[in-house]
Amino acid sequence: MKSLTPKTPVALTRRDLLKAGGALxxxxxxxxxxxxxxxxxxxxxxxxxPQQIDSWIAIHAxxxxxxxxxxxxxxQGCSTALLQVAAEELDLxxxxxxxxxxxxxxxxxxxxxxxxxxxxxxxxxxxxxxxEARQALLALAAERLLVPVASLRVDNGLISAGGDDxxxxxxxxxxxxxxxxxxxxxxxxxxxxxxxxxxxxxxxRKDIPAKAAGTYSYMQHQRLPNMLHGRxxxxxGQGAYRNGIEIVAxxxxxxxxxxxxxxxxxxxxxxxxxxxEWDAVxxxxxxKVQWAQPQALPGNAGLFEQMEAAPxxxxxxxxxxxxxxxxxxxxxxxxxxNAPYQAHAPLSPNCALAQVTADSxxxxxxxxxxxxxxxxxxxxxxLEATQxxxxxxxxxxxxxxxxxxxxxxxxxxxxxxxxxxxxxxxMRWDEQGWDTYGPAHVGKVRAAADANGKMLSYExxxxxxxxxxxxxxxxxxxxVAASEWPAMNAQQINxxxxxxxxxxxxxxxxxxHVDGLDYLKGxxxxxxxxxAMAFVSEQAxxxxxxxxxxxxxxxxxxxxLDQRWLGVLEAAASAAKWQSRPAHATSEPSSQIVQGRGIGxxxxxxxxxGAVAEIEVNRQSGVVRVLHLYGAIxxxxxxxxxxxxxxxIGQLIQTASRMLHEEVTFNxxxxxxxxxxxxxxxxxxxxxxVTPVIVQRLNEAPLGAGEEVMAAAAAAxxxxxxDATGKRMRMFPFTPERVLAALA
Amino acid sequence: MADQTTLLLNGAKVAVSSSPDxxxxxxxxxxxxxxxxxxxxxxxxxxxxxxxxDGVELRACATSLDAVIGKRITxxxxxxxxxxxxxxxxxxPQFTPLQQAMIDEQAIQCGFCYNGVLIKATELxxxxxxxxxxxxxxxxxxxxxxxxxxxxxLSAIRKAADAMGGAA
Numbered sequence: 001m002k003s004l005t006p007k008t009p010v011a012l013t014r015r016d017l018l019k020a021g022g023a024l025x026x027x028x029x030x031x032x033x034x035x036x037x038x039x040x041x042x043x044x045x046x047x048x049x050p051q052q053i054d055s056w057i058a059i060h061a062x063x064x065x066x067x068x069x070x071x072x073x074x075x076q077g078c079s080t081a082l083l084q085v086a087a088e089e090l091d092l093x094x095x096x097x098x099x100x101x102x103x104x105x106x107x108x109x110x111x112x113x114x115x116x117x118x119x120x121x122x123x124x125x126x127x128x129x130x131x132e133a134r135q136a137l138l139a140l141a142a143e144r145l146l147v148p149v150a151s152l153r154v155d156n157g158l159i160s161a162g163g164d165d166x167x168x169x170x171x172x173x174x175x176x177x178x179x180x181x182x183x184x185x186x187x188x189x190x191x192x193x194x195x196x197x198x199x200x201x202x203x204x205r206k207d208i209p210a211k212a213a214g215t216y217s218y219m220q221h222q223r224l225p226n227m228l229h230g231r232x233x234x235x236x237g238q239g240a241y242r243n244g245i246e247i248v249a250x251x252x253x254x255x256x257x258x259x260x261x262x263x264x265x266x267x268x269x270x271x272x273x274x275x276x277e278w279d280a281v282x283x284x285x286x287x288k289v290q291w292a293q294p295q296a297l298p299g300n301a302g303l304f305e306q307m308e309a310a311p312x313x314x315x316x317x318x319x320x321x322x323x324x325x326x327x328x329x330x331x332x333x334x335x336x337x338n339a340p341y342q343a344h345a346p347l348s349p350n351c352a353l354a355q356v357t358a359d360s361x362x363x364x365x366x367x368x369x370x371x372x373x374x375x376x377x378x379x380x381x382x383l384e385a386t387q388x389x390x391x392x393x394x395x396x397x398x399x400x401x402x403x404x405x406x407x408x409x410x411x412x413x414x415x416x417x418x419x420x421x422x423x424x425x426x427m428r429w430d431e432q433g434w435d436t437y438g439p440a441h442v443g444k445v446r447a448a449a450d451a452n453g454k455m456l457s458y459e460x461x462x463x464x465x466x467x468x469x470x471x472x473x474x475x476x477x478x479x480v481a482a483s484e485w486p487a488m489n490a491q492q493i494n495x496x497x498x499x500x501x502x503x504x505x506x507x508x509x510x511x512x513h514v515d516g517l518d519y520l521k522g523x524x525x526x527x528x529x530x531x532a533m534a535f536v537s538e539q540a541x542x543x544x545x546x547x548x549x550x551x552x553x554x555x556x557x558x559x560x561l562d563q564r565w566l567g568v569l570e571a572a573a574s575a576a577k578w579q580s581r582p583a584h585a586t587s588e589p590s591s592q593i594v595q596g597r598g599i600g601x602x603x604x605x606x607x608x609x610g611a612v613a614e615i616e617v618n619r620q621s622g623v624v625r626v627l628h629l630y631g632a633i634x635x636x637x638x639x640x641x642x643x644x645x646x647x648x649i650g651q652l653i654q655t656a657s658r659m660l661h662e663e664v665t666f667n668x669x670x671x672x673x674x675x676x677x678x679x680x681x682x683x684x685x686x687x688x689x690v691t692p693v694i695v696q697r698l699n700e701a702p703l704g705a706g707e708e709v710m711a712a713a714a715a716a717x718x719x720x721x722x723d724a725t726g727k728r729m730r731m732f733p734f735t736p737e738r739v740l741a742a743l744a
Numbered sequence: 745m746a747d748q749t750t751l752l753l754n755g756a757k758v759a760v761s762s763s764p765d766x767x768x769x770x771x772x773x774x775x776x777x778x779x780x781x782x783x784x785x786x787x788x789x790x791x792x793x794x795x796x797x798d799g800v801e802l803r804a805c806a807t808s809l810d811a812v813i814g815k816r817i818t819x820x821x822x823x824x825x826x827x828x829x830x831x832x833x834x835x836x837p838q839f840t841p842l843q844q845a846m847i848d849e850q851a852i853q854c855g856f857c858y859n860g861v862l863i864k865a866t867e868l869x870x871x872x873x874x875x876x877x878x879x880x881x882x883x884x885x886x887x888x889x890x891x892x893x894x895x896x897x898l899s900a901i902r903k904a905a906d907a908m909g910g911a912a
Contacts, residue, residue: 204847204850205850205852207855208846208847208850208852208855209839209847211852211855211858212839212843212846212847212852212855212858212862213820213821213838213839213843214778214779214780214819214820214821214823214858214859214862215779215821216779216855217779218779218782218856220773220782220783221777221779223777229774276762276766276770276774276775277770277773277774278762278763278766278767278770278774281770281786345890346856346890347784347790347792347854347856347857347888347889347890348782348783348784348792348856349783394854395854395856396784396854396856396857396890397853397854397856397890397891399890425783427786428784428785428786428787428789642850646850646852646853646893646896649892649893649895649896650853650891650892650893651892652892653892653893653894653895654890654891654892657892675785675787675789676785676787676789676790676888677787677789681888681890682892682894683885683888683894684880684881684884684885684887684894684897684898685881685882685885687881687894687895687898689895690895
């Protein structure tokens with residue numbers, strides 16, 4: 001590395017990183033096989049100071065950059081997209097930028113990777129940090145080359161003075177592997193959209209070749225020296241959240257034939273550990289435990305009745321105009337429908353690895369929020385937060401809060417109890433049975449339009465419980481009482497999905513919060529509650545169009561003022577070559593298999609989604625097949641169109657799965673859907689055709705694109721069912737049994 | 745500790761010490777620390793753990809070690825070598841045409857299903873170089889993908905068949 005001294009002081013001093021006590025940031029790995037292979041620029045209890053450029057970007061001697069990104073790669077490709085943003089502002093090639101794994105001792109705290117916000121919140125931070133780093137580098141280059149900054153050009157990190165090929169330097173030469181030591185002010189100008197060369201391009205994801213080759217290290221592949229394998233031991237399937245788990249008796253002799261296995265227990269937390277994984281697996285299966293299992297759940301059969309009858313805490317989410325206009329309207333509809341609990345059901349159950357000592361803990365897991373998990377682990381173990389280091393390693397896609405915290409806590413607890421590092425792999429029944437499910441929903445809607453098809457009034461009431469705050473390991477090991485998230489912190493009924501798509505003068509939305517302690521555990525599942533709400537609401541909108549003998553697309557268009565809702569509506573309809581006609585216009589069908597098409601609008605917290613579904617219904621067997629789904633998203637500026645297309649495809653397929661197949665089953669004692677047989681999902685044979693449509697808006701702020709077309713697609717499928725059969729579904733999934741009942 | 749057992753794994757003889765009743769998955773993923781075959785359900789329902797045994801796709805979570813002694817086991821890691829051998833290539837390519845098609849199609853989200861998907865599709869294309877759409881779907885139907893990448897995986901398998909000359 002060349003030694004370099006600026007001739008005049010600029011707002012930049014440089015120290016040799018090694019002398020400063022840090023370590024060189026070398027190599028690149030999203031998921032290193034060994035913990036020690038993590039680049040350790042700032043391996044101290046984090047978060048690193050977000051007000052320092054060095055917390056975000058390091059430039060290396062080989063003219064590459066490491067970008068410290070605080071968001072988890074969940075298979076959605078955000079790591080690639082955020083690197084595109086950094087490469088754009090730094091004028092580096094995509095092969096010159098890299099990231100490191102999320103780690104509370106290395107990466108900044110950008111909050112959790114929730115609600116499709118990695119790009120929404122991450123893009124501006126990464127963009128401004130990169131722009132500011134570039135500005136500092138150009139100031140250095142100007143001094144070195146003795147030319148004004150304005151004359152400099154950057155191409156792949158090569159800085160040249162305009163017109164003079166001889167005068168050039170590189171980022172690496174200027175600052176390679178040294179600290180900027182500059183405050184991050186956010187004041188550097190960012191590029192004009194017109195000058196983008198990397199952003200808005202379908203850049204290939206960096207992780208795919210290793211994943212295809214079988215060399216990629218998922219969380220499940222992480223190991224530590226002297227490590228034990230752990231398995232949790234719980235009843236098969238959770239009961240009421242309030243009750244947690246109660247052990248009556250453990251028969252230790254029942255695993256005496258597995259000498260490598262031993263029991264670890266604290267309170268009602270129970271597990272087994274063994275050197276060999278198979279020993280841990282079979283010991284957990286074989287261990288005889290007597291549980292107290294009270295009949296404290298309503299069961300599927302009594303669920304909705306109990307929710308509606310329960311005392312609720314009510315909140316008016318929106319109240320405009322006068323909904324009594326409903327009474328005298330020309331066209332009215334009243335519709336009530338329900339939605340089930342649904343599971344995250346990652347293809348691999350969660351896995352975590354922990355090494356706990358008297359004054360420290362290292363925890364590797366698949367959390368979407370390393371800093372949030374760190375605080376919980378600290379509480380569980382009785383350590384300070386700064387004594388706990390949490391690293392994120394990618395697992396199988398889970399699309400919301402599955403058992404990652406529970407698994408991380410279980411590994412930490414077993415390590416504390418056994419005195420060795422412990423890797424805990426949840427079994428299929430652990431993950432399916434002890435998930436924090438997407439909660440069930442009861443929705444009731446009344447809507448009205450005038451004789452010309454203009455909507456007059458809209459009223460929605462929704463019932464559901466909240467997300468669970470205390471995970472099962474914490475509940476059982478430390479006796480922490482079950483509780484829900486504070487009321488205002490979570491998504492409840494969503495005004496954007498409940499009539500918010502349309503211009504309606506009189507509207508009132510009421511959220512009925514049911515106390516969740518007497519139900520299953522709950523948490524956010526991709527597009528939380530939106531599928532349920534759109535399923536109810538958009539069927540009512542469709543019914544108004546039907547009563548008016550209007551085409552459902554035309555009816556919606558007539559009632560939309562917002563250009564971005566209109567944009568996705570028209571994009572989806574256009575992709576599907578939508579022909580105008582009222583729904584279910586044909587006379588009673590005579591054929592056994594009938595086809596239908598439907599349209600819907602919805603989103604999550606931002607962005608706009610529109611979808612069209614084409615389905616067929618076998619009236620004899622009750623089997624519904626989704627033939628083709630068209631999904632359009634307007635997410636503002638789309639940084640990587642290839643990623644977003646994949647996201648739309650995934651959302652459409654998953655929506656078909658959730659509408660046709662997915663339902664958590666439970667009796668009055670416990671959950672009974674514990675594997676892929678009792679919790680089926682969509683398979684290859686029934687995978688519909690999909691057409692993803694991106695409404696690209698280069699001059700609008702980038703928003704989420706990971707869950708914003710599911711509500712629309714759910715609604716489109718429901719409305720297609722009506723188009724095909726003339727009947728409305730009042731509950732999903734559309735199992736043959738339910739379909740035949742609806743058609744009877 | 746159990747006696748040593750010798751496996752024919754990815755073209756090599758490998759000694760292992762797991763007991764004979766151990767499911768092959770734990771021999772491969774725990775004792776040998778391979779990254780291809782991976783735990784998904786332990787119930788032979790999802791295909792995450794699939795391997796080829798004498799060219800036939802099997803669920804390693806539900807196949808005991810003693811059932812595969814003397815048989816040729818191929819994992820995801822061994823697919824390029826298996827392909828090179830079948831095609832009589834001088835050197836082992838980095839990727840098989842199927843793996844390359846998956847990369848080209850960007851047919852992925854989390855990629856956890858890739859092990860089983862690639863193993864099963866390799867078996868399919870070995871037996872039927874020019875499968876129709878219905879045949880591909882039927883062959884793949886025992887493998888689950890939670891991220892919903894089925895359309896792109898189907899497309900990648902078709903492209904791989906084309907690239908290997910099957911459709912000609």
